[in-house]
Amino acid sequence: MNHRPLTAAALALTALAATGCGARVEEEPNRAGAPATVTVPRCGEEIEYTTPERAVVYEGGSADKMFSLGLTDHVHGYVMPPANPPVTESPWADEYARVEFLSDDLLNRELVVDAEADFVVAGWNSGFSDQRGITPEILDGLGIQSFMHTESCFNYPGHPEEVTPFEGLFTDLERLGAIFGVEDRATELVADYRARVETVEEQVPEGEPxxxxxxxxxxxxxxxxxxxxxxxxxxxxxxxxxxxxxxxxxxxxxxxxxxxxxxxxxxxxxxxxxxxxxxxxxxxxxxxxxxxxxxxxxxxxxxxxxxxxxxxxxxxxxxxxxxxxxxxxxx
Missing domain, CATH: 3.40.50.1980 (Nitrogenase molybdenum iron protein domain)
Incomplete structure (x- = not known):
């Protein structure tokens, strides 16, 4: 992953496509055959991504976000600690069956490296961990891209980002949609989820909560x-x-x-x-x-x-x- 700022010349050549999640797509025509990249916030830090092909996801929430966006083909495998309910009970049980079960342990650097992952999805302190030596910065140094649940950024040092929990979910879907080039699917999904939330709110009876x-x-x-x-x-x-x-x-x-x-x-x-x-x-x-x-x-x-x-x-x-x-x- 490249964190360097774009030069003025590169900016002049860059085509920017703004999305609802603050992502921008960058194409550099003078780099023949170079993949397009997209810059997306990760807990307040602007990160440049290329489209991942071997994602490792930690826990059900990470896997579900990828599967709901139709990104199963980009997922190499999942890590599912014993505390998680069986994946066979998931609405995406068929998707889990299509990818590799990597471990029922906590997320760790060796596992990710052995899996030849190019992208890791997890939360802060519920996957990524200073104590266990697997952080976005460490993965950056290994050339492995990472994505952190926005909801968990509340505890993340250095680049704070705070939104309400459901907004964190919607933000993640939009940002993952931008990273993988499925913005329309993400927009549709978020609109559906927002509508379902609004339907519930409309049916709440009057009175004290x-x-x-x-x-x-x-x-x-x-x-x-x-x-x-x-x-x-x-x-x-x-x-x-x-x-x-x-x-x-x-x-x-x-x-x-x-x-x-x-x-x-x-x-x-x-x-x-x-x-x-x-x-x-x-x-x-x-x-x-x-x-x-x-x-x-x-x-x-x-x-x-x-x-x-x-x-x-x-x-x-x-x-x-x-x-x-x-x-x-x-x-």
Missing amino acids: VPVFLYDSGTDQPFTAGSQVPPNDIIRFAGGRNIFADLDERWTQVGWEAVVEAEPEVIIILDYGDQPAEDKIGFLTDLPALADVPAVAEENFFILDYNEGISGPRNIDGLEKFAEYLGEHTS
Whole structure:
């Protein structure tokens, strides 16, 4: 990947085609046979891409974004940690079957190099990691292009970019569309997803939003969703109020006392990993401190699939399901 700024002469020869995601296509006629490139933001940093042919995607959200754009032929393989639900349950199960399963481990540099990847899609701290030695900068140095989920840029040092979670999803689809030259498909997809969100919003009954607590995991302290992750938008667009929406965080720990004080009427269970959702519900139901919390007393638990809760096209499915649940279980 080339990060050098274009010279004035190159700029004079460059044809710029602006898109909704801020990408620009660059063609340099004096470089015979050179592939066209496109400059697209990556967490606030302008990056020059050529069309990838051997993408490696990490977790369901990354794979789903590529598959939804019809880019299966550009995906070499996927890395799927055990926490992810089986890919056979995915709406894109057939697409997963067409590409290579590379590992059920965390994303790492050796895996990517061994796969001869020319493009890696992942989130910051949920794929890319300083601690594990696989960052966009390290991959840049290896000549491997990378793309980071915009929703995860909130935590990314150096080049911050902050949007609401659903806007992060739409931005990613538009930017991937620009990188792979499928802008029309991306535009169509985003328009469809926006329309589905608007339909849900239009059906929300009048009145105060329903207080909602998302339970990810944790016993001594619960792990939950702040304002910077997709469940926050799922809750608010469906007519709820994330009781921890005032926390300018992504996934974070809180105290049980704060949950009790907020009196949630619905609890969302994020379903993934080795602990079944029913076990999580059992833990919450048996926790004495929560006995008088309305959601527990009335057994108002909604199960959100992991891939509906991380940045990806299935966020919209999760929104529609949760909105339907709220309509049936709250007044």
